[in-house]
Amino acid sequence: MNAPIVYQAYSLAELEKLAWAVANSQMFGIKTVEQAMVLMAIAQAEGRPAALAARDYDIIGGRPAKKAEALLRDFLQAGGHVEWHALTDDLADATFSHEAGGTVRITWDLERAKRAGLEKKDNWVKYRRQMLRARCVAEGARTVCPIATGGLPTSEELRDELPEKDITPEATTPALEPPVTLELVLAAYDAAQDVPAFQKAREMAAKLSNGDKIKAREKDMQSRERLKGPAGKIAQASAGAPEVNYAKLLDAMRARKDVDLLDADATLIDQLPKDQQEEVGAEYQRLRARLTERAKAKA
Numbered sequence: 001m002n003a004p005i006v007y008q009a010y011s012l013a014e015l016e017k018l019a020w021a022v023a024n025s026q027m028f029g030i031k032t033v034e035q036a037m038v039l040m041a042i043a044q045a046e047g048r049p050a051a052l053a054a055r056d057y058d059i060i061g062g063r064p065a066k067k068a069e070a071l072l073r074d075f076l077q078a079g080g081h082v083e084w085h086a087l088t089d090d091l092a093d094a095t096f097s098h099e100a101g102g103t104v105r106i107t108w109d110l111e112r113a114k115r116a117g118l119e120k121k122d123n124w125v126k127y128r129r130q131m132l133r134a135r136c137v138a139e140g141a142r143t144v145c146p147i148a149t150g151g152l153p154t155s156e157e158l159r160d161e162l163p164e165k166d167i168t169p170e171a172t173t174p175a176l177e178p179p180v181t182l183e184l185v186l187a188a189y190d191a192a193q194d195v196p197a198f199q200k201a202r203e204m205a206a207k208l209s210n211g212d213k214i215k216a217r218e219k220d221m222q223s224r225e226r227l228k229g230p231a232g233k234i235a236q237a238s239a240g241a242p243e244v245n246y247a248k249l250l251d252a253m254r255a256r257k258d259v260d261l262l263d264a265d266a267t268l269i270d271q272l273p274k275d276q277q278e279e280v281g282a283e284y285q286r287l288r289a290r291l292t293e294r295a296k297a298k299a
Contacts, residue, residue, distance in 0.1 A: 013209055015040050015050060016179045028054035035059045046074075046150050058155040061162050065155040068134035075141040075148040082140070092132035094140060101144030108136045118160055131156060180204050182212040189216070189223040198227060202264030213260065224267070246276050253284060259291045 019036035022028060030036045039057045040050035042064060048056070056070035076082070079099060086093040090110055097103040113119045113132070124131050134156035141148045185208060188201035201223070205216045249268055256262040266284045269277055 011209075013179070015044075017181070018050060020179050022054055030054060030059060039064060042150065042152075057152075058158075060155060060158040063158060064152055065158040066150055066152040068137045068154045068156050071141055071148055071154055072137045074150075075137075075145050078145055078148055080141065080145050080148065082137075087129065087133060089129045089132075092129070092136035094136055096140030096144050098144040101146075104140060104143045106136050106140040106143070108132045108139070116160075121160060123156075123159065180207040182208060182215055185212075185216050186219050189219045192223055192227065194227070198223060199264045199267055202267065203261060206258050206260035206264065246272055246280065250280060250283060253280075253287055256287070257291070259288060259295065262288055262291060 015037060016033070019033045019040060022036045023030055023033045030039065036053070039053035039059070042057060043050050043053040056067055058065045058067060072082070075096075075098075081097045083095045083097075084093070085095065085105075092108045093105070095103060095105045109132070110119060110128075113124060113135075118124050118131070134154060138149075138154040138157055185201060185205045188197070188204055192198040192201050202220065205213060205220065208216060249265065249272070253262055253265045256265065262284070266281075266288075269280050269284065272280060
C-alpha cells in the first residue's frame with residue numbers, strides 16, 4: 001500500500017479566499033462560494049489539498065459528488081487493485097480487490113443499463129464505454145473499499161438520476177464580494193477621508209482574524225489621528241452625508257454583537273451635540289463591558 005501524503009490544511013479564512021476565487025472564475029462548474037467551501041472542506045477531510053476539490057468533485061442537482069476518476073485514483077492509492085477483463089462500448093468487466101475488503105468481479109453491460117433505464121440518456125448515447133466504466137468502477141470500489149468513495153455517489157451516478165434537462169436553478173454570482181483581507185482593510189483606512197469611510201474600514205477590520213486585527217489597530221490609530229481636524233474631531237462626510245443621529249446611533253450600538261463593530265460606532269459619538277455625548281459615551285462603555293464579558297465567558 002502506498003504511504004499517504006499529508007497536506008497542510010487551510011484555515012477557514014484561507015478557504016474562503018480560495019472558494020471566492022474558484023466560484024468567481026466560473027471555470028469548474030461551481031457556482032457559489034458556499035458550494036466551493038463545502039467541496040474544499042470535503043477534500044481536506046479526505047486528506048487532499050483543498051484546491052483539488054474543483055478537480056475531483058462536482059455539485060450536481062445541489063448535491064456533492066465524487067468523480068469516478070477520482071474514486072478510482074483513491075482506490076488505487078489506498079492499496080486497491082483492478083484487473084480489467086473487457087472494456088468496450090458494450091461491456092465493462094473488471095475484478096476489484098483490496099486486502100481489507102476482499103475480491104469481487106463486477107460486470108456492467110448494455111443489458112444492465114437498459115434495466116436501469118440509462119441507455120437512452122444523452123451521456124450513455126454519446127459516451128457509452130466511459131459510462132459503463134464509471135459504473136463498474138463505482139460499484140467495484142464501493143464493494144471492496146467503501147472508504148474510497150468518501151460516502152459520496154459518483155458524479156456519473158448522480159447525473160443519471162437527474163432528468164435529461166438539469167432543472168437546478170441557476171445561482172446568481174455576478175455580485176460576489178471578495179473576502180476581507182488585511183490588505184483590503186489597510187487600503188480602506190488609507191482611503192478614508194471622513195467618518196463614514198473610517199467607520200466602514202473599522203467594520204471591515206472586525207471581520208479579520210484575531211492576528212490580523214492586531215496588525216490593523218496601528219493603522220486604525222494612525223488614520224484616526226490623520227483625520228482629526230483642529231477641533232480634535234474626525235471630519236464629517238463632505239458629500240452631503242446626514243448628520244449623526246442620537247437615536248439611530250444608540251440603536252445601532254445596542255444591536256451590535258461584536259466589540260470591534262461597537263468600537264466603530266463609537267467613533268461617531270464626538271459628532272453628537274455636547275449634551276448628548278456624555279450619555280451615549282456612558283452607554284457605549286456599558287455595552288462594551290457586557291460584550292467583553294460575554295467574549296471571555298465563551299473563551
